[in-house]
Amino acid sequence: MAVPPLRPRAxxxxxxxxxxxxxxxxxxxxxxxxxxxxxxxxxxxxxxxPPRIHPPMLEKMVGKIEPIPNPGNWHADIAEWGSALQxxxxxxxxxxxxxxxCGWGCWLLNMGVAAQSRGLKVNLVGIEGDTEHLANAxxxxxxxxxSNDEVQLHHGIAAATSGQAIFPDASARKRTWGGQAIFDAxxxxxxxxxxxxxxxxxxxxxxxxxxxxxAIDLLHIDIQGAExxxxxxxxxxxxxxxxxxxxGTHSRIIEGQLFEHFLARGWRLEMERPAITPLxxxxxxxxxxxxxxxxxxxxxxxxxxxxxxRGNA
Numbered sequence: 579m580a581v582p583p584l585r586p587r588a589x590x591x592x593x594x595x596x597x598x599x600x601x602x603x604x605x606x607x608x609x610x611x612x613x614x615x616x617x618x619x620x621x622x623x624x625x626x627x628p629p630r631i632h633p634p635m636l637e638k639m640v641g642k643i644e645p646i647p648n649p650g651n652w653h654a655d656i657a658e659w660g661s662a663l664q665x666x667x668x669x670x671x672x673x674x675x676x677x678x679x680c681g682w683g684c685w686l687l688n689m690g691v692a693a694q695s696r697g698l699k700v701n702l703v704g705i706e707g708d709t710e711h712l713a714n715a716x717x718x719x720x721x722x723x724x725s726n727d728e729v730q731l732h733h734g735i736a737a738a739t740s741g742q743a744i745f746p747d748a749s750a751r752k753r754t755w756g757g758q759a760i761f762d763a764x765x766x767x768x769x770x771x772x773x774x775x776x777x778x779x780x781x782x783x784x785x786x787x788x789x790x791x792x793a794i795d796l797l798h799i800d801i802q803g804a805e806x807x808x809x810x811x812x813x814x815x816x817x818x819x820x821x822x823x824x825x826g827t828h829s830r831i832i833e834g835q836l837f838e839h840f841l842a843r844g845w846r847l848e849m850e851r852p853a854i855t856p857l858x859x860x861x862x863x864x865x866x867x868x869x870x871x872x873x874x875x876x877x878x879x880x881x882x883x884x885x886x887x888r889g890n891a
Contacts, residue, residue, distance in 0.1 A: 587650070587866075588649050590854050590866065591657070591851070592649050593852075594657040594851035595849070595850050596848065596849045596850075597849070598849075599660075600659070600849065601656055601660065603663045603667060604647065604656065604660055605646060607622075608623070609622065609623065609624050609695075613643075614641050616641050617640060619644055620643050621688070622644060623688055623695070624691055625722060626718075626721055627687075628718065628721070630714070631682050631714060631718065632652065632653070635652040647659050654684075655851070655869070657869040658824065660849065661824050661848070661869065661871035662688070663689075663692060665795045665796040665822045666692045666795075668795070668822075669693065670698075672698055672700070673699070673795050674700075674789075674794050674795050675690070675700075675794070675797075675798065676703040676788050676794050676796070676797050676798070677702075677703070677704045677800075678736040678798065678808070679707075679736065680704030680706045680712075680798075681706060681711045681715070681800075682711050682718060683731075686719060687718055687719060687722060690702050690728070691722060699728075700724070701728065701792075702729045703732075704731050705731075705732040705733075705735070705736050705783055705788060706732075707733070707746075707759065707780055715731055730788075732783060733780065734781045734782065734783045735761075735781070735782050735783070736785075736788070736804075737761060737808070737811070738784065740787070742763075743763070743779070743780055744759065744763055744767070744768070744771045744780075745759045745777060745779075745780050746776065746777055746778070747777055747778050758802050758803060758804065759780075761782070761804075784811075784815070789819055792819065793819055794820045795822065796821070796823075796824060797820045797823045797824070799823065799824070799826065800867075803828045803832065805826075805827065805836065806832050809825075809839055813839070813843065817843060817874065820874060820877070821874055822872065822873050822878065823871070824870075824871050825869070825870045825872075826867040827852075827853050827867055827869070828867055828868075829853060830855055830862060830864075833868055846872065846873045846874075846875055847871070847872055848873055849870070850870055850871070851868055851869045853867055
């Protein structure tokens with residue numbers, strides 16, 4: 579039985595709830611002085627992305643300026659773009675982003691470009707288990723003019739505690755371990771994994787390891803279903819160091835767990851678009867990840883109160 583087709587994507591992605599004018603913020607950061615660059619796509623912020631990052635979408639956009647996302651572009655929607663840009667808008671002097679599961683460096687790149695447009699010093703920190711993605715992130719950030727002093731990229735797994743985890747090897751022809759990291763494996767399982775060419779055994783890094791105890795303007799979390807356990811395991815560090823958390827949620831169950839966790843610790847929810855989950859044989863199937871954007875009142879003193887009424891209809 580196939581998953582039923584979704585309603586039009588635009589209709590679904592407009593159903594967000596926000597305490598600030600997310601689309602207005604996107605428009606405010608959209609540059610009007612951009613010129614196309616051959617062999618790459620240039621987005622509305624001025625970030626350049628080579629087509630190899632996602633050929634099906636980007637090859638047809640080479641040498642063009644991508645319009646602002648309304649309601650989304652090839653990788654994110656208004657809810658995520660607006661939330662991320664809100665963290666740049668609130669920064670002063672410097673801007674630090676830590677991206678968990680950074681892939682090709684999407685949010686490091688885009689928020690780094692946005693922060694530099696405001697004259698902020700940047701610190702771009704990413705962790706990724708896939709070596710091919712990590713190499714792309716390094717190349718794309720260098721292409722966009724970020725220096726080695728501004729970028730820290732780690733080959734590893736974001737986790738609540740130190741140790742080792744098992745992760746698929748991107749070069750393997752088959753992925754017998756699935757697409758998620760396996761944590762807390764015993765010694766025998768780790769030994770078998772070390773000998774398995776289809777997987778890697780990677781070091782786990784906590785938030786303290788990645789951030790070094792410095793203030794973090796944006797912690798972006800997209801770790802394929804492990805977001806609930808991550809925020810619980812790093813709760814104290816997040817309370818002390820993290821101003822904003824932007825999470826790509828992978829199920830409605832996880833969304834409920836995150837509500838319970840952050841509200842109990844006094845965080846403030848400023849953007850929410852639920853995961854889009856059509857039904858298959860009586861069960862929800864996540865087709866488009868959700869978005870939650872939380873701010874830490876202990877570190878973020880000012881909040882915009884203007885409602886964005888999109889999605890309230």
